[in-house]
Amino acid sequence: MEFGLSQEQTLLQDSVNRFLNDQVSLDEVRKVAAADKDDKAIWQGLTELGIPALIIPEDKGGVGLGAVEAAIVAELLGYHATPSPFISSAIMAPVALAGKRDDLVANIAAGTCRVGIAFGEAIAAKDKAGVTASNNKLSGLSLFALDIDADYYLVATNDQQLYLVTANAVKRNNMATIDLTRTTCELVFNESEAELISTDTEDFNRALDIGRIMLAADTLGAGQNMIDQAVSYAKEREQFDRPIASFQAVKHMCAEMAAGLEPCRSMVWYAAHAYDNLPEETRLTTCHTKAHISEVGKFVAKTSTEVHGGMGFTDLVGLHYWFKRIGFNRQLLGSPELLRQQAAQLQGLAA
Amino acid sequence: MDLSFGSEYETFRTEVRDFITNNRENAPSSRSNPADAKQWQKTLIENGYTARTIPEAYGGFGAKPDIIRSRIIAEEFADSGIQGGMGGQGISMLVPTLLEVGSEAQKLEFVKPTIEGDMVWCQGYSEPGAGSDLASLRTNAVMDGDDWVINGQKIWTSTAHLADWIFCLVRTEPDAKKHHGISFLLFSMDTPGIEIRPLVDMTGVANFNEVFFTDVRVPAHQIVGNRGQGWQVANAILSHERDMLGNPDAALSRFNSLIDLMQKETIAGEKAINHPVFRDRLMQLQGRIMAMRFNDMRILSSRLNEGQDASLARMIVKLQGTELRHDLEGLAIDVLGELGLAYGDNDYTRNNGTWQSQYMYQLGLIIGGGTSQIQKNIISERGLEMPREPRPAQ
Known part of the structure; x- marks a missing residue:
């Protein structure tokens, strides 16, 4: 019995972490957030490390690793608030496109193609959004689709059928959100040419499950970073002639954050392991993992900011990038309340 | 990641199950007399299902330590609902301490009667x-x-x-x-x-x-x-005690009773489970229990595999586990509403009034065995390396 990272997984963690430490400083994040540059240089660097190829099978040009490795990477990307299309293009799209468009999957692995994700309308459509298909043409509106720079979009219709559209077959408008480390867009479909990928809702759900696990892992990393920053700031900052880290009021806030987040690490590992190995447990575990970590993440985001006092509220420290990233992950692909509703349904406890 | 225990252990699990099936009728219930309970304890020791790693010279079974076998025994006895080995502060706290730091004479005098239930x-x-x-x-x-x-x-x-x-x-x-x-x-x-x-x-x-x-x-x-040297001797025991508090398996069994309750109880004619707010609170608890169970798996794994560090994961169990249990018992009372107030000699109590008594008792456990606030000091000072509160000048 071994419930922990293997030596190979630790090596992967180290090498990705080294790259992000070197290449994705807070200054870099700020430049992307201010739209002074896009995420392409970072994605190119991650491509050289084999990240877009991570979970793609070796015979399709990939590295052939699993959801646990993907979660390790997602956690690190969250830790460094990294701008990248990892969750959409490297994880959700290849899962859905495998065996359907292996040519595209190979291009994703090679880093020559980015596929965005437009799933929101199949989960809980908002405002006037909604996507319908007829004769391989899509109509309607999708909101908060992931990745403004994608070459293709994998679109889920209102009834959870999957279609692939090229970016130039749709009208695409940037949608600003609180989180400037990831991009989202509005996709307007007007009899847009589309390719049917699957009418089997299980294909939609498998892509959704792994996307949710990745968002949970991203929040785990972002939350860990916020705890690390809070602890280190509290040790430096002096008031009343002593470091504020020596006040129990401050220590207890940090302890509560750590006590909440530490079990989340095991939860992400388990959910990712279940995704590849325990199909009967996957969906319930995934719903609870994303819901629970979103709650803990919300608490950590608020508390870490408070430990920083007024500085936490400023742009100078930049803590807000992680605060907003955690907020973004919470709502995307299902908010905690929706996920718990689904968890109840999966157990026959709700209609 | 390898969550299985392996075929050798699955064979052992089968042995434990067979023992339970064949001896079920000898297991004492809460109404049994003390002599029956002691006889059952002796049977368990003879078969290695309690006092397993205590040397035979001191009255134990004398097996070499094996965390997985101990875990399998605990799981199977809990699942079957029959009485496992005796607990209590002598068996679970004093005996391990004597085995570690007691004199030979003390081990010979006290361990055997304690594990056999003759000395409380x-x-x-x-x-x-x-x-x-x-x-x-x-x-x-x-x-x-x-x-x-x-x-x-x-x-x-x-x-x-x-x-x-x-x-x-x-x-x-x-x-x-x-x-x-x-x-x-x-x-x-x-x-x-x-x-x-x-x-x-x-x-x-x-x-x-x-x-x-x-x-x-x-x-x-x-x-x-x-x-x-009494402080050092006592500290060895305190870590044994803290490991017992906040155990997620106990929360899981209580959670299952809570689901049963919510499927049976009605609020204005509608089942409680259909009430969206109560159902959401139930699911929140399930998520927290899940997190603590996986955390527990990580702790177990770190004891089996050298080089895995789960020290912070272990430090938070008492704090998180006891607060979780208190919230769980509290949800049952809220679901029951006024019925949840019924206590003592009242025909309307549910589950023998245990939702109320446990809600209160678990608050005692939040305070006992190192309060939640002391746990937060430990987590911040030992886990996060934050400085101690300065002592006032004398």
Whole structure:
């Protein structure tokens, strides 16, 4: 019995972490957030490390690793608030496109193609959004689709059928959100040419499950970073002639954050392991993992900011990038309340 | 990641299941008499299902330590709902300590009768003036001839009224620094000069006692470790105790009862489970239990695999686990509404009133065994390396 990272997984963690430490400083994040540059240089660097190829099978040009490795990477990307299309293009799209468009999957692995994700309308459509298909043409509106720079979009219709559209077959408008480390867009479909990928809702759900696990892992990393920053700031900052880290009021806030987040690490590992190995447990575990970590993440985001006092509220420290990233992950692909509703349904406890 | 225990262990699991099936009718229930319970305990020891790693010379089964086998035994007995090995502070706390630091004579004298249930122990640690700051305890023992003479008072002594013996922290070196002036003594509760007063708590029951010592004479050799080493001896036991508090398996079994309750109870004719707010609170608890169960798997794994660090994961269990249980019991009361208030002799109580009694008792566990606030000090100081609160200048 071994419930922990293997030596190979630790090596992967180290090498990705080294790259992000070197290449994705807070200054870099700020430049992307201010739209002074896009995420392409970072994605190119991650491509050289084999990240877009991570979970793609070796015979399709990939590295052939699993959801646990993907979660390790997602956690690190969250830790460094990294701008990248990892969750959409490297994880959700290849899962859905495998065996359907292996040519595209190979291009994703090679880093020559980015596929965005437009799933929101199949989960809980908002405002006037909604996507319908007829004769391989899509109509309607999708909101908060992931990745403004994608070459293709994998679109889920209102009834959870999957279609692939090229970016130039749709009208695409940037949608600003609180989180400037990831991009989202509005996709307007007007009899847009589309390719049917699957009418089997299980294909939609498998892509959704792994996307949710990745968002949970991203929040785990972002939350860990916020705890690390809070602890280190509290040790430096002096008031009343002593470091504020020596006040129990401050220590207890940090302890509560750590006590909440530490079990989340095991939860992400388990959910990712279940995704590849325990199909009967996957969906319930995934719903609870994303819901629970979103709650803990919300608490950590608020508390870490408070430990920083007024500085936490400023742009100078930049803590807000992680605060907003955690907020973004919470709502995307299902908010905690929706996920718990689904968890109840999966157990026959709700209609 | 490898979550299986392997075929050797699955064979062992089958053996445990077969034993349970074949011996089920001999297992005692809560109504059985003490002799039956002791006989069952002997059977369990003989088969290696309790006192498993205690050497045969001291009355145990004498197996080499194997965390997975112990875990399988615990799981199978819990699943089958039949009585496993006896617990209590003597078996789960004193015996491991004696095996580690006791003299050969003490191991031979005390371990066997304790694990067989013939010798029941209570723990004399906390005092009215020494709770979180346990090392400031003042019950003192002075040497007079070949005896210690003990005077003082202990509190929160569970099972003192049932205990044959006590393991007790007393101050023997009044001039030493507080952590270095304490000794760990063992003595009979029949010794003259001991008075026990039940301490009724908020549940309405005396789960604990106060114990008063007036010139209690204890032979000098009934000390564990050396004079002044009692704090170190006690600390070995405290970590055993903290591992028992906050166990996620207990929360899971209680959670299943809560689901049953919500599927049965109605609110204005509608099943409680169909109430969206209550259902959401139920699912929140399930997520928290899941997180703690996976955290527990990580702790187990770190004990089996060298190089895996789960020290922070372990440090948070008491804090998170006890708060979780308290919230769980509280949800049941909210679901029941006014019925949740029914207590004691009332035909309308549910699950024998345990939702209320556990809601209160679990609050006691949040406070006992190191309060939640002390746990947060430990997490921040040892886990996050934050500085201690400066002591005021003397």
